[in-house]
Amino acid sequence: MATKKSNTPDASKAKGGHARAEALTKGQRQEIARNAALARWDADVPQATHEGTFSIGDSSVAAAVLPNGVRLLTQATFLRAIGRSRSPKAGTGVLSTAEGLPFFLQAEALNPFITEELAQSTTPIFFREKSGKRSVGYDAKLLPLVAEVYLKLRDACHEEGNPVPRQYEHIVRTCDAVTRGLARVGIVALIDEVTGYQEVRDRQALQAILDQYLQREFAAWAKRFPDDFYKQIFRLRQWEWRGMKVNRPQVVAHYTKDIVYARLAPGILKELEGRNPKDEKGTRKARHHQFLTEDVGHPALAQHLYAVIGLMRLSDSWSQFMTMLNRAYPKRGETLELPLFTGEVES
Known part of the structure; x- marks a missing residue:
């Protein structure tokens, strides 16, 4: 059974109030809120003890x-x-x-x-x-x-x-x-x-x-890869650089693995991929660098990155850069020699 609408004065006021509120612009509503806030100061307010x-x-x-x-x-x-x-x-x-x-x-x-x-x-x-x-x-x-x-x-x-x-x-x-x-x-x-x-x-x-x-x-979330690392990749690959917030091509992840982790220390890439595997959707629970230690791992990463960026800046093409990289920092073997890793990173 349908409910009969109320015609009481209170109901009419409420209906009118809603109508007026809907007619207000966003700026007008914000001004009302600000004035209401200021009016609160007219009343007694508690003082912190x-x-x-x-x-x-x-x-x-x-x-x-x-x-x-x-x-x-x-x-x-x-x-x-x-x-x-x-x-x-x-x-x-x-x-x-x-x-x-x-x-x-x-x-x-x-x-x-x-x-x-x-x-x-x-x-x-x-x-x-x-x-x-x-x-x-x-x-x-x-x-x-x-x-x-x-x-x-x-x-x-x-x-x-x-x-x-x-x-x-x-x-x-x-x-x-x-x-x-x-x-x-x-x-x-x-x-x-x-x-x-x-x-x-x-x-x-x-x-x-x-x-x-x-x-x-x-x-654990500190930025470890300078923006210039990615900017230089884009320059050498002759891609348009539109900033860090624009999604990078998936191949950049492969370049990062090849240029950085495969050359950082013996066996490190294999160890990282074992500790930080991809899930069924192809994503990892953390960034590889989150598994590196503060005293050895991160300094080694920073040193390698800045050396690589230096080679990038000296290069006029991707092939020239890779030639110099392979000569200066060949891919490492399988024997891990440095204490680069922390314990497991929480997902």
């Missing part, structure tokens, strides 16, 4: 605790913690829209992974720092929840056999490392609390644990 900073990778994260016990991360440092570089305007800038979600969750690709509970808990919190300066933050519990959204996007892409969209690659890597790092710190902090050890541990102990883990994780 405790403040401090900690580091996540290269980012310094500012934290505060309100009188009601809510732990906050300031808006700008929250964004940097998940790998977003955009910063709000000083003081009152709130990076959200009239629809409610902060901008870092507004992408259509993220929508399937945002729960109603998360959507309702992303309201920015207005507060004053101990100095009296007004500030905007987010509940600290949101950090792992927001990171999980990006990790679910990654998992969905992998299940469908698709790569993570390029604009989210850095954020996904950062969120993955941060999530694991916080988990390690969390279990240590929990044990310290229940045993009472938190009263005697050094106040920097948890930060040291987080630093140690994240430095290792972020180092």
Whole structure:
């Protein structure tokens, strides 16, 4: 049976409100959101009772605790913690829209992974720092929840056999490392609390644990191949160079294997392909260089790469380069002589 539409004043107001909202331009909706944010400062806002900073990778994260016990991360440092570089305007800038979600969750690709509970808990919190300066933050519990959204996007892409969209690659890597790092710190902090050890541990102990883990994780994704290596390949092959963000021909991977790994050290290519095999889709779980050690493997790789780039720059053609390369750096044998490898890399 059809439900009769309500003609009550409240229903009419709601209907009219929706109609007006739909008629607004994007700029008008953003202006309404900004004005609403500014109006919040007219009301009493809490002042932080405790403040401090900690580091996540290269980012310094500012934290505060309100009188009601809510732990906050300031808006700008929250964004940097998940790998977003955009910063709000000083003081009152709130990076959200009239629809409610902060901008870092507004992408259509993220929508399937945002729960109603998360959507309702992303309201920015207005507060004053101990100095009296007004500030905007987010509940600290949101950090792992927001990171999980990006990790679910990654998992969905992998299940469908698709790569993570390029604009989210850095954020996904950062969120993955941060999530694991916080988990390690969390279990240590929990044990310290229940045993009472938190009263005697050094106040920097948890930060040291987080630093140690994240430095290792972020180092795993460090850029090891200079852009010029690929630019020189394109020049010598007489291909148009359109930048690093444009997909490279598949044969470039073969050139990298032949020019670099087959000549880096005896037996290294065979060992790398054994540790880092292709899956049924023809992709590897990691980059070959992620299996190299920091003290021997990576310096050897860097030295070889810059020597190769030097030969490339001296060459006028691909055949001339390969002739010089084969003379200067012939392919190695099967006897591995240097301790170039780390343990297994997590997928």
